[in-house]
Amino acid sequence: MSVATTTDNDMLARERALDVSASFAVQAPAGSGKTELLMQRFLALLSEVDKPERILALTFTRKAAGEMHSRIIGAIRKASEGCASEKLHEMKTLGLAAAALRRDREMGWDLLLNPGRLKVQTIDSFSSVLARQMPLLSGLGDYSITDEPEELYSKATERTIALVEDEGPDGGSVRSALGHLDNSVRALSARLVMMLGKRDQWLRHLERDITDEGMRALLEGSLKRLVEEELRDVAAEFPEGLEGALLRSARHAAKNISNEKSAIPGLSGLERLPGTEAEGLPLWKGIQELLLTGKDGWRKPKGVNVKLGFPNGDPFSAAMKKEFQELLESLSGNEKLLKALGRVRALPVPEFPEEERETLFALMRLLPVAERELNRVFAEAGKADFQAVALSALKALGTEGEPTDLMLALDMKVQHILVDEYQDTSQTQLSLLEALTRGWTEGDGRTLFVVGDPMQSIYLFREAQVGLFLRARKEGIGQVRLIPLTLSRNFRSSERLVEWVNQTLGPAFPVDEDVFTGRVTYAPSExxxxxxxxxxxxxxxxxxxxxxxxxxxxxxxxxxxxxxxSAAILCRSRAHVDCIVEALKDNGIRFRARDIDPLSERPVILDLMALLKALEHPLDRVAWLACLRAPWCGLALSDLHSLCVGDVSTPVRELATDGKRLNALSEDGRRRLSGFVEKTGKALSLWGRRPPSEVLRGLWIGLGGPGAAGDEGAMNDAREFFKLLKSVEGPGRASMAELERRIEDLYSGGGSQDAALEIMTVHKAKGxxxxxxxxxxxxxxxxxxxxxxxxxxxxxxxxxxxxxxxxxxxxxxxxxxxxxxxxxxxxxxxxxxxxxxxxxxxxxxxxxxxxxxxxxxxxxxxxxxxxxxxxxxxxxxxxxxxxxxxxxxGCALTRTRKRLPLSWELPEPAPPVHVDGVEKSVERTEPEFYWAGETIRHMGTVVHRYLCRMAREGLVEWGKGRIEGEEPRLKAMLRSLGLGAREAGEAAREGLRTLLKAVSDPRGRWILSKRDGAGTELPVTAVLEGGITHMVIDRTFVDEDGARWVIDYKTGAHEGGSLEEFFRSERERYRPQLEKYELALRKGGEKREIRKGLYYPAHAEFIEVK
Incomplete structure (x- = not known):
């Protein structure tokens, strides 16, 4: 296909996708502008519906939902400002946005003031909304959603296994499962925890009241249908003209082969090709063995011999051998038949042996028991996981025969559904879509639009089934038929890269599709x-x-x-870049690692865990020996041997005070051990009386832990450790298991947060x-x-x-x-x-x-x-x-760690900071309006407070109606500040206009949205320029790229003169103040890139101060 034809087809597909009367399944390869197409479709729908809530867009991540929402609102805002573009795709978007804006004004939606009316959500958040609207039916109740459900799974597993003493069927199931695993409680516990984490995949198949015979019919019936489909594929591919030669060869070989383990003797009475019923499987296995080698390739004619059932000798045998060799020659190029026959070898007889069946039934009975215990644990903890949310959402919608009131209400409300990244959909999510579109018919005005790229489906471990995308394009979703479209233009990569991917990766993809296994063909790009x-x-x-x-x-x-x-090092697994990370450090190349270095494997964390365990368990020999070997003590291996030789039971701390053993140590070893014993003795005297984090931190510092840490990244890891320890400690004790579990889930924040080079797994790089x-x-x-x-x-x-x-x-x-x-x-x-x-x-x-x-x-x-x-x-x-x-x-993966020298001493505390005067050192924190009149000054103060409140509560709570409803409160606040009734009323209305501008401005929403590491009116104290400076940062957060933003609100409005000149002077005026904020955060240990800005809500203007 020529380039011109490919381009034309791509343009036609994009135009077709904007037909809001039809439903589509769009394949959008990497770099093809998928998000923009979704946005354009949403804008096109807005120009047709009577309410924006008629449209529901579902994504998989909060980042994707936020980006889509922001781009839709941004396009409408640009259209309202009369913006133009020379780029074709931007012209198209602006045209659609203009049509949506006309509809907005016609219907009175005020989307720029009420952006919350656009329903762009993650599937998880949408499911949560559904489940909470019908808490009794869904069973979710008023639970909080946890991202770390493993502890809850473990508790449910413990309770399940504890039923082993029960005389009823539950106890019998536990005993059977344990017997299957050689009575290993640990093995069963680990497997049950894993299964509970995937219960949405099996729970729908296990009815609690199903009988053993029902289970058997369900499972063997499923297996039988699969076997028969595979046999139909073989039969369909076999050339009709060669059937006679095959049958004669099969009968001849069956009579002459002497291998008792072979399936070929079963072909002795074969008069026609076997049927495709499961009962014919043994015959097909015989044919497969006759025609294919052990590696599933066609047999070579020269390899036909007596072992296969073709002896030499009489003319008849020679003729049969020749006919079979000619048959093999004829079949040698038939790749489809080769693959189909190759799959026959592994096909099982669709019947479970009795022993396996009993084990299977016991496990299947046990899983619902574990799920029941998990629900009880959820209820006690008031927490649930995302799977509980998804399953509860389905319950809240009811069934096809018995839809709930919520389902009927949604059916009336939602008319258009858009789904992003559909190639990563699971069966549970598909069930949700099928429920939402239940009752939809062709031509009723309702549409479904799914977009994704099966070539980028890489989340099998999350039950993503790329076959669901393939089936949607062929058969639709539920009752909705979808028109398949494919995009082909790549707007990201250079021509050389696109050509290489087409020519090198393209041929490596399968040549045909298969829904079950997820075989995906390659779609070339231009x-x-x-x-x-x-x-x-x-x-x-x-x-x-x-x-x-x-x-x-x-x-x-x-x-x-x-x-x-920018540059990125992408790896398949974290272990693949261990050596590269060390080489980067050795060469002084700054980088940012995303979830690459597990915190639990960092040397400083291993040392701190050993020290914690030694204090918590004085008899823990391994922990104490690890402490003696750590850099802060650094005993040589020979000294460790001399200390412990011949005694495997006495606590290490007692051995360390044994005079005879001490005399056996080197002079260096005695001195190192003496200092360690003295300092740990003081810590042990405080253990149980003071918080563990406090005692451990003091001991670690006293031993020289910070000096031995090695670099600032290790110090950051240590700070994270102490923060985690403080969060899990009880009165005088720490929950060791909880601490270890949390550490296992975290990664070191090592590296430079503002580096141009990033290291991550391919899964993290998606998007x-x-x-x-x-x-x-x-x-x-x-x-x-x-x-x-x-x-x-x-x-x-x-x-x-x-x-x-x-x-x-x-x-x-x-x-x-x-x-x-x-x-x-x-x-x-x-x-x-x-x-x-x-x-x-x-x-x-x-x-x-x-x-x-x-x-x-x-x-x-x-x-x-x-x-x-x-x-x-x-x-x-x-x-x-x-x-x-x-x-x-070479790259030494086991790196030498240097111990502290014997001469090391704890540094003297820093000298006290000289403070010239408290009054001079206090930074002004109220909004500055000294240039304005009293009314404007007080209005700015109130608006400033509201912006901070919005950021704390989240923008979801602050739509146009909510803001307008605050007018009496604003007026009362202004009256309390000394304004008269008329002035307060005018200032309140002006304040409302400013707030409405902020929540309708994409940049304003970006600033005010809930984010990681966020702070609002964050108090900061630092020693700056010889004095103690107290400051309050209006807004700070960490963005998607890992940079920390520091933003001040400036609520005044500029009238007269050049706005551009005004903002330029404002940038210079407030630069010193923002730089003080940055310096204070740096002194407090912030290592990320810090970016600074000023936000003017009255002008919907954001200025970055570099």
Whole structure:
């Protein structure tokens, strides 16, 4: 297809997607402008509906919802201001926004003043709203939603296993499950916790009152339908003209083969191709064995021999052998039949053996018991997880036969639904969409619009089923048929990058689609940007795995990149970049790591945990020895041996005071041990009487912990540790289990928050883009998956399920078959993961991986590695040769830690700060209006207070009606400040206009929205210029890119003169004040990039002060 044709098709698809009378499923590859298309569709719908609430847009993340909402409002605002653009896509958006604005004015919506009327939500938040509207029916009640439900899962699991003594069926199920796992409570507990975290996937299939026979019919029926579909595929692919030759060859081989384990003898009476019923499976397995090798390739004609049932000898045998060889020659190019036959080998007989069936039934009875206990734990804690929200939302909507009042109300209210990232939809989320569109019919004016990219579906571990996207394009969703559309223009990447992805990654995708396994075909893209001179794709190879050499090349690439361009190192797993992170530090290259370095693995945290355990448990020998080895004590291994040799029971602290053992130590060891014992003794005397965090911090500092930490990143990690410890400590004690659990969930904030280089996993990079992308570790394979209590897959509405293998046992035939299917799903997703990684780049892409030599000297990639996906491109790669030393000489993953010298002493406290005078040192915190009259000054003060209140409470609570309803309160506040009735009334109305402008301004909403690390009217005290300075920061928060913003509100209005000149002078006027804020935050330990700004709500103007 020519470029012109591709472009035309893309433009037609985008135009077609704006037909608000039809429903669509749009495939939007990486960089194709998916968010803008969604926004345009939303704007087009706004120009048609009678209420904005008729439209519901659902996304998967708060960030995506916020971005879409902001862009819709921003487009309407630009249209209201008469903005124009020369770019075609922006012209289109402004035209749609203008039409939406006309409808807005016609219907009196005032969306710029009431942006909350636009329903753009995450699926989770929408589900929560549904569930809370019918708390009794949904069962959710007034629960808070937790992001960390593991502790609740563990408690429910403990209660479930405690039923082991129960004489009823629940106790029997627990005993059966334990017996299956060699009576390991730990193994059962771990598996139940995992299963509870995925209960939305299995709960819908397990009716609590189902009988054993009902379970058997359900599971074996599902398996039987799958087997029969696979057999139909084989039968459909077999050439009719070759059927006779196959049957004659099969009968001949069956009579002559001597292998008793073979399935071929069963073909002796074959007169026609076997039927496609499950009963014919053994015959198909015989045919598969006859035609294919053990590696599922076509047999070679020369390999036909007596072992296969074709002996030499008489003319008849020779003729049969020749006919079979000719048959193999005829079939050798039939790839579809080859794949279909290859799948037959693993197909299980759709019947569970009795022992496996009993185990399975026990586990299936146990899971609802665990779910029941979890619901009780939720009720006691007043908390629930997101799965409880999703399941409760479905309950709140009722069923097709018995819809609830809420469902009927929604059916009347919502007429158009848009869904972003539909390729990541789960079966539970699909059920929600089906419920919402229940009763919709073609031509009734209601539409469904889903957009996504199956090539970017990479969340299988969250039950994302890319097959649901494929099915939606073919069959629709519920009762709604969808018109499939595909975009093809890439507005992100350079022409060179797009060509490389098309030519290299495209052929690595499957050639056909499959809903069940998630096989996705490749949709090529066309670059919209054209050629970029400095654009490049580079594939570098290593002759063997050498993490140091790979890290060295990454450093070399980074040093060549322009300083003003963004860059990202993307990895498949965190372990793939350990060496690179160390090399970056050694070379002084600043970077920002996103969830790469687990906090629990940081040396400073390991040392602090050991010290905490030593104080909490004086008999914990491992903890005490770890403390003696830590940098603050630093005993040599020989001294540790001398201290403990011959005694495995005496507490280490007692050994440390044993004179004979002390004499056996080196002089250095005695001195180090003496200081440690003295300081820990003081801490132990306070343990249980003072808060653990306070005692531990004092001991750590006294031992020299900060001096041994190594760098500022380690100090930040230590601060995070003490903060966590304080949050879990009770009276004199700390919850060790809770502390360890929380630490396990966190990552070090190491690195520079404002660095141009970022390091993250590919999953974290989804939705982001960078000028330059480096993908190391292409030659490394994925880690092995854990085996669960059960394995299950969903196929249409069928449940395929088998019990996991018992402790030390192999899995059953059915289990191994389902494991193979799951493995196939993961391998298909791995190709999509590489596609996501490569398409993050705008200008350059650098790929690095190691290969190995096969037995015949052939260069091959590690199975299931990224490099194995693009093995045909290996020939284009260039080898990295080892030259010189530095990081090229290797990367020590076990890094030497330096102990504190014996001469180290706790530094003297800093001298007291000289303060010239308290009055001079107090920073003015009230809004400045000295230039204004009394009315304006007081109005500004009140508006300032309201802006802070809005930020604290969240903008969801502050629509136009709520703000206008505050007029009496504003007037009363102004009267209390000394204004007369008339002046107070005028000032109150002006204040309302200013507040309404702020909440309708996209930048204002960005500032006032709830955010991470947010503070409103944040008091800060610092020593600045020789004095104690007290300040109050109006608004501070951390944005999506990790930068901390410091913003002051300026509520006055400028009249007369140039606004541009006014804002320029304001920037210079308040620069010193904002710089003081920044300096104070730095002194308080803030390490992120700090950005500063002024916000003028009366003008809807934001000024960044650089």
């Amino acid at each position: 670059a919209a940007r054209g050629a970029v001179p400095e654009s490049a794709v580079e594939l570098k190879l290593l002759r063997e795995r050498d993490d140091g050499l790979e890290a060295g090349h990454v450093i070399a690439v980074l040093k060549r990149l322009p300083e003003n361009e 982001l883009e960078f000028d330059n992308v480096i993908i190391p570790g292409l030659g490394k394979g994925p880690r092995n998956e854990d085996r669960g209590l059960l394995i299950w897959l969903e196929r249409d509405r069928d449940l395929l399920l088998a019990p996991g293998p018992g402790t030390g046992k192999e899995g059953s035939v059915i289990y191994e078959y389902l494991s193979g299917k799951m493995r196939e799903k993961r391998e298909l997703e791995e190709m999509r993961l590489l596609y996501v990684a490569a398409t993050r780049a705008r200008k350059s892409l650098h790929l690095i991986g190691h290969i190995k030599e096969g037995g015949d000297g052939e260069i091959v990639a590690t199975p299931r590695s990224f490099l194995s996906k693009i093995s045909r491109a290996i020939g284009e790669g260039r080898f990295i040769e080892r030259t010189g030393e530095g990081v090229f000489a």
